Amino acid sequence: MAKGFDCATPLTAQTAAAFSADGYEFVCRYLVPSGSKRLTSNEAILISQEGLQIVSVFETTADRALGGRAAGLADGATALEVAAQIGQPEGSTIYFAVDFDATSAQMPVVIEYVRAASEATPAYNTGVYGSYAVVEAVSSAGACSRFWQTYAWSGGQRSAANNIYQYQNDIRVNGIDVDLDESYGNEGWWSLSSDNGGSEDTMLDPGVAQTIINTWISPAWYETHDQEQKDYLHWLANQLRIASGQAPD
Structure with missing residues (x-):
């Protein structure tokens, strides 16, 4: 419980x-x-x-x-x-x-x-x-x-x-x-935490992560005028960096 x-x-x-x-x-x-x-x-x-x-x-x-x-x-x-x-x-x-x-x-x-x-x-x-x-x-x-x-x-x-x-x-x-x-279980709850209890041996390729950041996240960050959305995109980019073994920005 x-x-x-x-x-x-x-x-x-x-x-x-x-x-x-x-x-x-x-x-x-x-x-x-x-x-x-x-x-x-x-x-x-x-x-x-x-x-x-x-x-x-x-x-x-x-x-x-x-x-x-x-x-x-x-x-x-x-x-x-x-x-x-x-x-x-x-x-x-x-x-x-x-x-x-x-x-x-x-x-x-x-x-x-x-x-x-x-x-x-x-x-x-x-x-x-x-x-x-x-x-x-x-x-x-x-x-x-x-x-x-x-x-x-x-x-x-x-x-x-x-x-x-x-x-x-x-x-x-x-x-x-x-x-x-x-x-009591099976609630369907969720989290945006990067700690999902997975194996440390599974890591996103740094080049793939940077490609995603450069081609999608960064352009979207510059295009939006919504500060909340900017904060989310910045967080998302850092999650990719962390998942690929890079330091967050």
Whole structure:
């Protein structure tokens, strides 16, 4: 079981380090295109550098899932675009939030929302965040493969399908408001850290790394006027240098 939290407040290097020191292993952050709660590529780098894993959750409004299939396709497309922008690796998971007490009458629409979001994000595993009833219904329908249950609206019941369980809301830790979570494996979390536990004998050829930097990363760095994107490209170039045994710049 892993200890984690979710929050709407972006983490700094200082807060990420504090949570890591406290034994937290993962943080759930918002994979959305805009707004104060969104995860940025720069924040993802800071979180990864402190050894925390990231769980991506897409949520614009609490009851967005009531938009059904059309909303799911649109949100999936948006999530896919944002994931690419921040560097979330394919094969990890994007959770879509059902952040309200969905009734049995609303469940077919919720299921269609999640199923459509899954169709729109084929390179990623798809998860749902919601109550016991939501997790059970979506799991039974086979609409996605990962499940994050909140204790809210769940009446003390826990689904056996859970990969993540949110067990406490609205507390303050390390100076920010968080909810507390625990996970049980196969969560689909991710990191931008270069330490993937691989063999030290496997190294990228320095010439190949420099070719990638010279032909793609450097031109992109000069063309963009977005400082966040510049920071990400600089970090990416240094990851290639490190992977090929060169000193970072």
